[in-house]
Amino acid sequence: xxxxxxxxxxxxxxxxxxxxxxxxxxxxxxxxxxxTSRDILSAGVAAIIGTGIFVLIGAAAHANAxxxxxxxxxxxxxxxxxxxxxxxxxxxxxxxxxxxxxxAYATLGEIxxxxxxxxxxxxxxxxxxxxxxxWSDYFQSLLRGFGVNxxxxxxxxxxxxxxxxxxxxxxxxLIIVFLTYWLIKGVKHTARMTxxxxxxxxxxxxxxxxxxxxxxxxxxxxxxxxxxxxxxLTGAGVVFFAFIGFxxxxxxxxxxxxxxxxxxxxxxxxLVVCTILYLLVAAIMTGAMSYTAxxxxxEGAPMVKVLNHIGYAWASPLISVGIVAGLTSxxxxxxxxxxxxIMRMSKDGLVTPIFSTLSQKFQTPTWSIVVCGxxxxxxxxxxxxxxxxxxxxxxxLFAFIIVCVGVxxxxxxxxxxxxxxxxxxxxxVPVMGALMSFMLMCTMPSTTWIRFIGWMLLGLIVxxxxxxxxxxxGRS
Numbered sequence: 344x345x346x347x348x349x350x351x352x353x354x355x356x357x358x359x360x361x362x363x364x365x366x367x368x369x370x371x372x373x374x375x376x377x378x379t380s381r382d383i384l385s386a387g388v389a390a391i392i393g394t395g396i397f398v399l400i401g402a403a404a405h406a407n408a409x410x411x412x413x414x415x416x417x418x419x420x421x422x423x424x425x426x427x428x429x430x431x432x433x434x435x436x437x438x439x440x441x442x443x444x445x446x447a448y449a450t451l452g453e454i455x456x457x458x459x460x461x462x463x464x465x466x467x468x469x470x471x472x473x474x475x476x477x478w479s480d481y482f483q484s485l486l487r488g489f490g491v492n493x494x495x496x497x498x499x500x501x502x503x504x505x506x507x508x509x510x511x512x513x514x515x516x517l518i519i520v521f522l523t524y525w526l527i528k529g530v531k532h533t534a535r536m537t538x539x540x541x542x543x544x545x546x547x548x549x550x551x552x553x554x555x556x557x558x559x560x561x562x563x564x565x566x567x568x569x570x571x572x573x574x575x576l577t578g579a580g581v582v583f584f585a586f587i588g589f590x591x592x593x594x595x596x597x598x599x600x601x602x603x604x605x606x607x608x609x610x611x612x613x614l615v616v617c618t619i620l621y622l623l624v625a626a627i628m629t630g631a632m633s634y635t636a637x638x639x640x641x642e643g644a645p646m647v648k649v650l651n652h653i654g655y656a657w658a659s660p661l662i663s664v665g666i667v668a669g670l671t672s673x674x675x676x677x678x679x680x681x682x683x684x685i686m687r688m689s690k691d692g693l694v695t696p697i698f699s700t701l702s703q704k705f706q707t708p709t710w711s712i713v714v715c716g717x718x719x720x721x722x723x724x725x726x727x728x729x730x731x732x733x734x735x736x737x738x739x740l741f742a743f744i745i746v747c748v749g750v751x752x753x754x755x756x757x758x759x760x761x762x763x764x765x766x767x768x769x770x771x772v773p774v775m776g777a778l779m780s781f782m783l784m785c786t787m788p789s790t791t792w793i794r795f796i797g798w799m800l801l802g803l804i805v806x807x808x809x810x811x812x813x814x815x816x817g818r819s
Contacts, residue, residue, distance in 0.1 A: 353816055354452045355445075355691075378598050380605040380612075382534045386679075387592045387613020389537045389672035392544055392620065393474065395585020397666045400625050401645020405638025408578030409569040410629040413622060415578030416585075420618040422783060423586045425776030426743045427614050428766040429750045431607035434593050435763030436753075438602030442593040443742040444684055448691070450749035450756070453817075457810055459745050460688045461802035466738035467681035468719055470587065471519070471674055473735065475723035478670040479514040485663050516724035522674055523716030526682065529705045530598045533675060540672035545620075547665025550658070551646055552623050558653040559630035569634070580736075580786030585621060587739050588673060589614050590746075591680035603763035678719065682711040692815035693806075737787050737795050740780045747777035 404412040433446040444463060448456035483493060497513035526533055568575060592609055596602040628637060628645055632652045637645045647659045686708040689698035702709040750766055750773045766772055811817065 354450065354456075355448045355816055376598055376600050377531045378534060378595055378605065379600060380608040382538075383592050383595060383599065383605050383609025384612045384616075385534070385538045385541050386595060386676050387589050387609050388545070388616055389541050390588025390591050390676035391586060391613060391617040392541075392548070393585075393588070393669045393673035395582060396548065396621060396624055397646060397662070397669060399582050399585050400621070400628055401637035401648065403578045403581045403638075404625070404629055404634040404645075405636075407570060407581055408574045409566065409634045410564045411568040411570070411575045412578050412582065412629060412634075413625045414575050415582050416618070416621050416625055418575070418579040418779075419583045419586055419783070420614070420621070422579075422583070422743075422776065422779035423589065423614055424618075425772050425779060426747060427589060427610050428768075429747045429773045429776055430590060430593055431610050431764045432750055432762055432766040433746065433753075434596055434606035434610065435603045436760065438596045438599070438606070439687065442590060442596075442680070442684060443746050445687060446749050447745050450752040451745065453814060454806070455745060456691075457688075457693055457806045458799060458802060459742055460684060460693065461805070462738045462741055462799070463684050464681065465798050466587075466735050466742070467591070467677050467684070468715070468722065469738075470735040471677040471681065471719045472515075472723040472726075474670050474673050474677065475515040475519055475719065476512060478518055478667065478674065479512050479723075481663055481666045481670065482514050482518075485660075485667065488660060488663075512724045516720045518671070518674065519678070519716055519720035519723060522671075522678055523712055523720075526675070526679055526712045526716075527702065527705060527707055527709055529707055530595070530679075533679060537672050537675050540668040540675075544665045544669040544672065547661055547668075548620055548624065550661065551650070552620075552627060554655055554658075555627035555631050555649060555653065559627060561630070563630050563633050576782075577786055580783050582621075583740070583783050584736050586614070586617070587735060588676060589617075590739065590742065591676050594680040594683040597683070607764040678712070678715060681715045681719075682708055685715065686711045690815070692813045692818070693810040737784055737791050740784045741795075743780040744777045744784075747773040747780070 400412060403415065404410065408415045430443075437445055437449060439445050442463070444456055444460035447459045479498075483498060486493065493513070496510045499510055499512055525536060570577075589610055592613065593606055595609075596606050599605040624646075628649055632649050636652075637648060646662045650656065650658050650662065685694060685698050687699075688694045689696055689711070698711040698714070699708060700710050701707065751770055753760070754769065
């Protein structure tokens with residue numbers, strides 16, 4: 344029994360992880376190191392600024408927190424802030440593409456690494472599918488503005504329990520196919536495209552802040568907490584989805600010129616920038632318009648409602664363009680992160696070796712990108728996705744807990760190990776990151792917990808059926 348537990352908890356030392364990277368580099372199996380801290384910062388902003396700022400603020404204010412949504416964002420950003428320091432410390436020590444999966448392998452052992460890797464695959468797949476469905480909705484609204492209406496059978500995913508699939512979401516499929524092709528071409532191409540979309544959506548957000556700030560009515564802030572503090576906490580759990588993505592940029596570590604410095608700067612910098620923008624937009628939305636009118640039935644996104652309310656209806660198409668650009672950039676980073684996670688798991692022998700095969704022309708994990716792209720395209724195009732989006736949040740929070748605990752474990756096991764970035768306020772900061780993440784997990788409905796546990800059980804079956812016996816660490 345003791346040997347069984349020892350095998351499950353076997354961990355990769357930092358030296359072995361670095362040595363494996365040197366071997367891969369010598370064999371020509373290493374990803375191209377072309378990214379800078381600016382690219383990482385851009386990717387972080389790209390991943391975070393999306394559905395949250397364009398949709399969730401209004402919905403959460405209307406149904407959960409009222410003007411107190413500002414406090415909800417503060418709580419959610421605090422949780423992510425604590426966790427971001429833990430990610431930054433790990434990224435400065437372990438400059439490979441595995442993110443939380445690799446961090447768990449180096450601290451808690453193989454079984455925890457597998458659970459986190461399996462969890463992240465679900466997080467990114469469901470997250471990308473959900474975003475692709477939202478992207479399709481806004482893209483079709485833009486087309487309707489030009490008089491183009493797609494037929495029902497290709498505009499929305501619908502499943503009939505008797506006849507099966509009755510319609511597909513063709514735009515969602517096509518955007519995933521296009522981005523999959525672009526990701527195969529190389530990370531530098533991807534970074535350039537991401538930067539363009541980031542500039543577009545930041546310009547839209549800046550426009551909204553500049554215009555809306557002159558139309559704030561203090562009376563709209565009363566009552567500030569119409570749903571009480573319980574509503575603020577519930578709102579924090581809802582808007583947490585808005586911050587999902589900053590962890591994905593750590594998967595770019597293996598393609599950075601100086602990962603020990605670039606990744607910590609990008610992770611923390613993107614979170615700071617996006618938190619400031621979220622707070623400003625939340626304050627302006629709830630100040631310029633009553634929270635009771637921000638959600639529910641109505642025209643378009645909450646930003647559109649506010650602009651229409653203050654007399655800037657002509658700017659509504661600009662917001663739609665910004666939303667499409669924002670969701671596209673989120674998709675790019677999410678698909679990128681998912682392919683790098685499964686690539687790293689493949690290199691460790693926990694999934695089939697084909698996923699770690701690199702294209703000789705582009706030096707990208709082609710099979711990993713293609714398979715992930717196909718899965719997301721099929722899911723987004725053929726299945727209606729509503730409550731499944733909450734799986735993304737609960738999966739991310741679980742990964743956050745593991746990373747925070749991992750920092751504490753590694754500080755204890757290897758206190759003298761060189762750290763390019765040290766988590767400030769240790770051990771208070773990682774402990775608070777883990778506790779606040781668990782608190783937000785507790786706000787999730789029971790159905791989400793059941794689906795999450797079911798996915799984890801399926802992962803354990805795969806691990807004991809294949810991964811454990813094929814583990815590269817186990818063989819060595």
